[in-house]
Structures are given as structure tokens and as C-alpha cells.
Amino acid sequence: MTRIGAVIVDEEHDTAFKQETGLRYNARDLAVVRAKFSGAVAVLGSATPSVQTFYNAEIGKFSRLVLPRRIKKRPMPEVSVYDLRQTKGLRGPARIISQPLHRAMRETLDQGKQVLLFLNRRGFAGHSVCLACGEPVRCRHCDITLTFHQAQHAYKCHYCGFSRPETMTCGVCGASTIRALGIGTEKVEALTRDLFPSARVSRMDRDTTSRKGSVKRMLKQVRDGDIDILIGTQMVAKGHDFPNITLVGIICADLSLDFPDFRAGERTFQLLAQVAGRTGRGDSPGRVILQTYNPAHFTIQAAKDQDYRRFYQREISFRKSLRYPPYAFLVQLKISGRDRKKTRERAWKIGKTGHALQAKHTRFSSTITILGPIEAPLARISGRYRWQMIIKGLRVRTLHQFVRQLAAIPSLRFNDREIRVAVDVDPYLMM
The missing domain is CATH 3.30.70.360 (Alpha-Beta Plaits)
Known part of the structure; x- marks a missing residue:
């Protein structure tokens, strides 16, 4: 390309732009450099820009262009927070799909609308232990516990691909009393089918979209109204237009919040705000029920109020005090x-x-x-x-x-x- 006039990077905050193996580079940053060399304009677009990009706009290195309203002046979805600590002592589905979310799902389906349930963890259960000796089921090649996949009747490692059959015995004591704990999208799908047996339920994650064209087919089914309840990981948060989805249920907003990474809060806010933005995109207003164990956390509060600037001001203060990017x-x-x-x-x-x-x-x-x-x-x-x-x-x-x-x-x-x-x-x- 010899006559480049503009380089546009959509969803510039997406971590997928960073190549983590082999030749390590950030495609977003390269796009900015390429535009500069060509005398072109670079446009970095996002509803939840990275802290680095927003900082560059704040100090005048970038120009900021703001779209203050949604298309056709549609209102932002109403977001309510449910404290998952209230589920202590409850049994069964109510510990995962709270009563307020359950009621909202029923009302939405009765209105002929669609529901999106979001959980950024695939598999049936993310942690399994031996009830005899208490030892977790670990990967043979990685220091990580295996995830139980009910559909494949196997425990699998999401890092190296190692798997063990469902019928295995404990590698430490030899007992066959392995119990799958925790939740994943498979478990949410199973619970949803039990709670809403007449609903058409589909799951969108890496396990169900591995075949060529499967993502496109599933998105078409959603748009055509052939799916009543869509359950998914971060794949469902990436800019899709679902005009008939009027309810988003975030099963657990805390999964990425406590990672040992200074960007954990930023990624959590971006993910929550992006998935919340999948609702209310048609003629009917949308609503979001956000389930969390940390309702007072500033990231959760900013996501609830859809207030990027409030999140940014708290986050940039934290970065400055510890000398993390963009201050270093x-x-x-x-x-x-x-x-x-x-x-x-x-x-x-x-x-x-x-x-x-x-x-x-x-x-x-x-x-x-x-x-x-x-x-x-x-x-x-x-x-x-x-x-x-x-x-x-x-x-x-x-x-x-x-x-x-x-x-x-x-x-x-x-x-x-x-x-x-x-x-x-x-x-x-x-x-």
C-alpha cells in the first residue's frame, strides 16, 4: 500500500493485538507508527480505551473525538449489582444464577426477547479435588489444576492440552472419589437448561466454536431469533450487534479482578463494560444484572455506572503512585x-x-x-x-x-x- 490516508484500529484496547510468542510486538502501536511514516491519520477506536491511549489523549499527544450518545440516541442499559455473598448457605442453581437474575430471565423470555449470560471461564468446573486425600487434580506438565469438561468426559489443561479421562483415579492416593468444584460455561449451560427446559440454549466459547464457520453460524442464529439464551465467554463481548438481547447476566464479575497483574482492574472494567454493551441495541431498552463478591470495588462500581472517566481517574492515580505505565x-x-x-x-x-x-x-x-x-x-x-x-x-x-x-x-x-x-x-x- 503506497497511498495510505488512514489507519483504523477498532477495539484498540483488545489484548489480542499483542503478540506474546515468537516476535513480540503490539499491532496497535505498529499501526500508529505506520500511519506516522505514511503521513496518514491513525484512528484508535474503543468504547473502553486502554489507560495508555486515554492518557495520551489527556496530555495532548493524541486528539480525542467523543461519540456522546449511542446510535439513534438509544439509552444505556440499566445496570444492577447483586452481592453474591448473599448466596452463602444456598444450594443448587441459586448459588450461580441468583433469584433476581432468574426472575429477570423469566420476564425477558416471556416478552419474546433474548438473554445473554456471560462467564469468562469455559468448561464445567475449573477445579477438582480428591475427596479422600484433598489433593487437586493437576496437569502433568503445568503447575495448574485441570478443568473438567463434562461434554468430553475429561479433565483438560487449557495451557498445554493435556487431558485425563473422567473415570481416572487420584494420582496421589489412588481413590476414585474425584469431585468437580467451581463453575464454567458448561455448568451454566446445564443449569440454564434445567431452569428453562423449553428455551433454546446455546453456548459460545472456544470448545463450541472450534470448527471453521461455527462462530458465524451461531451469530446468525442469534440475530435470526433461533436462540433464546446465549451463554458465552469473552467471545460474546467483542462488538457483536444483538438487537433482540435485552438482558445480560454477568455470572461472576470477579474472575479476572484479583490476577497478579497491574492491568487486572483495567481488563475487568473493559470486559464488563463491553459485555454490558451487548444489550439494548435494538428498539427495546436493555438491562444488566452484574453478580459479584466485591460490590464495593471501584472497578465494579464504575462498570455499574458505565463511568469510564471515574474508573480512569482511580486507575491512573494507582499507576502514578507505583510508577507503572503510562508513568514508566x-x-x-x-x-x-x-x-x-x-x-x-x-x-x-x-x-x-x-x-x-x-x-x-x-x-x-x-x-x-x-x-x-x-x-x-x-x-x-x-x-x-x-x-x-x-x-x-x-x-x-x-x-x-x-x-x-x-x-x-x-x-x-x-x-x-x-x-x-x-x-x-x-x-x-x-x-
């Missing part, structure tokens, strides 16, 4: 290997050398902070043990100089095939 630049070193001891030793060696290099030069010690090295929250994936180190810099050029000098030290062996060291500039996932 980040580089993440990801150290991984199949030998646990060697991986740990290499991580500590890189960390010790990095701290020494930082202290040796004033330009580094005055602007750079090193966090770690520390074992990654997911300490092993696909048989590889994982450590990480976060390097913060107040000036991007100095930060990159520091990382280049560190990587050039021969004894650290950044190019070693046995113990891999990946350099991730502007990392998006801290797991």
Missing part, C-alpha cells in the same frame, strides 16, 4: 527451562548481574527499577519452569540501553537454547 516503561525478562534448578540459577544470575549493572552507572540507578527475579505466577507450563524479572524505566531510551547491555553479557547466555531468555518490551501479561 516496562521490559519483562522471561526465563524458562526444563531443569528446575538450572532455570532458577540462571534467573538469579541474571538478576544479580542486572542489579550490579544498575548500581554501576548513575544514568541507570537514577531512572531504572528492577523487580525480581521471581518465580512466575504460573511456575511451569508445558514442562518448562518459568521465572521472570520486570525492569521499569522512567526514560525509554535509557531502559532499552540497559537491557541491551545486560543481554550482551556473554556469561548470561541470553541465546541459550536450553534455558531460554525472552525479552518482552511493553509486556501485556504478567502470568
